Amino acid sequence: MRSNNIEFAYIGTSVGDLYRHDHTGVTGRPALLCIRDKFSPQTLSNGFASSDWPLKLLTGLQLIDGGAWLFAEDHQNEHTLTSADLEDVARAAGLDGPPAGNVRCSWPIRQYSNKNDESGNLDWLRSLRTANANAPDIARLLINALIELSEQVCNAGGTLYVEQLSILISKDANAPTRCLTPVIHADEYYGLRESALVSLSEAGFDVNGGTVFYPTIAPHQLGQAGRMPPEEFNSRFASAPAYRAQHGEFIIYDGMAGKNGNLNLDHGTPHVSGDLAGYSSRLLVLMRHISPE
Secondary structure, X not given: OOOOOHHHEEEOOXXXXXXXXXXXXXXXXXXXXXXXXXXXXXXXXXXXXXXXXXXXHHHHOOOOOOOOOEEEOOOOOEEEOOHHHHHHHHHHHOOOOOOOOXXXXXXXXXXXXXXXXXXXXXXXXXXXHHHXXXXXXXXXXXXXXXXXXXXXXXXXXXXXXXXXXXXXXXXXXXXXXXXXXXXXXXXXXXXXXXXXXXXXXXXXXXXXXXXXXXXXXXXXXXXXXXXXXXXXHHHHOOOOOOEEOOXXXXXXXXXXXXXXXXXXXXXXXXXEEEOOOOOEEEEEEEEEXXXXX
C-alpha cells in the first residue's frame, strides 16, 4: 500500500485554486481536492501541543442552539456527556498517568440528511464566535479558522456547512478505538464534491489518525451498500493506493448520492477512519461542501 500518493489528489494553494482546477475538464479528474496546512498555523497548532486540549474544548467551548457533546459507548451508541465521562477523557488523554482507555466525543451540529438546515454555515459560525468571546484560546482559534475557511469558500462561489466536531483519543494501545466509522465506505448522503473534512492532531500523534482514502477503488467494488469490513478489504485490495489526510489538511471529496437522491455506486471516494490504538489523538471536523454553480 502506498501512502499519500498525490497522483489521485490535487494539492491546491487556495479554495479558488481548487475550483479552477476542478472545472478545467482535465483528463483524470482527481478523487481528492486538498489544501495542506490549511488548519495548522502555529497559533492553532500550539493548542494541540499539550494533552489537555480535549478537556479545554469539552469544558470551554460554548455550544449554541441547544447543542451538547455526546460520549461514545461504542462505535454506534452515544449518550450526553457527563462528569464521569470527563474523567474517562482525562484518563484516555493521559493527564495523570499512562493513557487508559480510548474515547470519542462528538458535537453534532447539522443533520447530514437535512439539506435545508442552515446550522454550521458562515452566519452560524459568526454567532458561535460571539458566544465564545471569553472561551479558551484553542476554542477561539478553532472557530476563527473555520470562519476564515468558510469565508474563502463563499468568496469563491461555494458554500460550506460545519456538521460535526469529534474528539478521538486513541492513545491506549491495549484498548479498542472509538473511531467514527470502522469500515471502508463512501458517504451515502453526499454527492459529487459534497463531502469535506479536516483533522487536527495532537503533537506527537500527528503521523497516524487522519482519514485514509482509497481513491482508485469504486464503491461498487465494496458491495451493494458501498461498504466493506477492513479485513475483507485488506485481503482483496492490499495493493490499492492509499492517501492519509495530514494534520491541518482540508480535503473535499465525492459521496455516492446522485442528483435524484439515489445511490450511485460508480461515484464516491471510499475511506475509513484512520485512528490507530496507541498512535492517534485528534479533532475531526466534518463538513458539507457545495461547489459553485
